[in-house]
Amino acid sequence: xxxxxxSPRHKVTETGTPVTLRCHQTENHRYMYWYRQDPxxxxxxxHYSYGVKDTDKGEVSDGYSVSRSKTEDFLLTLESxxxxxxxxxxxxxxxxxxxxxYFGPGTRLTVT
Amino acid sequence: QKEVEQxxxxxSVPEGAIASLNCTYSDRGSQSFFWYRQYSGKSPELIMxxxxxxxxEDGRFTAQLNKAxxxxxxxxxxxxxxxxxxxxxxxxETINDYKLSFGAGTTxxxxx
Numbered sequence: 001x002x003x004x005x006x007s008p009r010h011k012v013t014e015t016g017t018p019v020t021l022r023c024h025q026t027e028n029h030r031y032m033y034w035y036r037q038d039p040x041x042x043x044x045x046x047h048y049s050y051g052v053k054d055t056d057k058g059e060v061s062d063g064y065s066v067s068r069s070k071t072e073d074f075l076l077t078l079e080s081x082x083x084x085x086x087x088x089x090x091x092x093x094x095x096x097x098x099x100x101x102y103f104g105p106g107t108r109l110t111v112t
Numbered sequence: 113q114k115e116v117e118q119x120x121x122x123x124s125v126p127e128g129a130i131a132s133l134n135c136t137y138s139d140r141g142s143q144s145f146f147w148y149r150q151y152s153g154k155s156p157e158l159i160m161x162x163x164x165x166x167x168x169e170d171g172r173f174t175a176q177l178n179k180a181x182x183x184x185x186x187x188x189x190x191x192x193x194x195x196x197x198x199x200x201x202x203x204x205e206t207i208n209d210y211k212l213s214f215g216a217g218t219t220x221x222x223x224x
Contacts, residue, residue, distance in 0.1 A: 033212075042200075042214050042215070042216045042217065043156070043200070043214040045211055045212070048211075058211065059211075090155055090156070097204075097210040098143060098144050098204055098210055099144065099161075100144075100146055100158050100161045101146075101158075101202075101212055102158060103148075103155040103156045103157070104155060105154075105155050106154075106155045
């Protein structure tokens with residue numbers, strides 16, 4: 001998985017609780033992304049980062065926030081988890097915004 | 113209207129045959145095109161990237177790009193049971209701030 005790890009790999013949480021997912025890379029790539037993948041919707045971009053402390057919204061950003069304090073780490077936070085946020089979350093990295101992206105192993109999140 | 117469309121599956125081919133996957137996109141300014149393979153329960157894995165018109169071959173895989181017709185295809189020659197997976201077409205759309213847009217995927221099953 002190209003030097004990308006995600007933690008936790010599985011999580012079950014209750015509605016209304018905050019959840020933070022972590023993505024860590026060892027490739028020193030500038031760009032990092034968070035996607036969610038759901039049946040019938042495919043892969044959708046939540047947020048992305050183009051450098052330390054530089055982030056922007058994607059297609060489905062409502063209910064999510066991100067932070068990037070170091071090149072290697074990109075955090076995704078669900079401030080108050082809802083059942084609609086039950087999904088598989090993938091982190092991806094790329095050297096440039098126009099180049100290929102490499103995906104981490106994913107985190108399966110279930111909100112009950 | 114979905115920006116990246118893939119031929120609907122599932123696609124079933126006998127072992128040793130050629131599997132042909134097609135993808136069309138709507139953004140004429142797109143410059144970067146990718147094929148990912150995703151096994152069930154796993155993350156997307158980059159198998160081909162193509163940036164200019166024509167064919168690009170890598171082992172048993174050939175990607176074909178035709179920007180005038182706005183389509184990109186993937187051929188899998190000598191298909192093996194290990195090729196059974198969902199194949200995702202992805203396009204970096206310049207009109208979408210260089211975001212990576214994914215097709216819904218085509219599931220390929222190779223029959224032994």
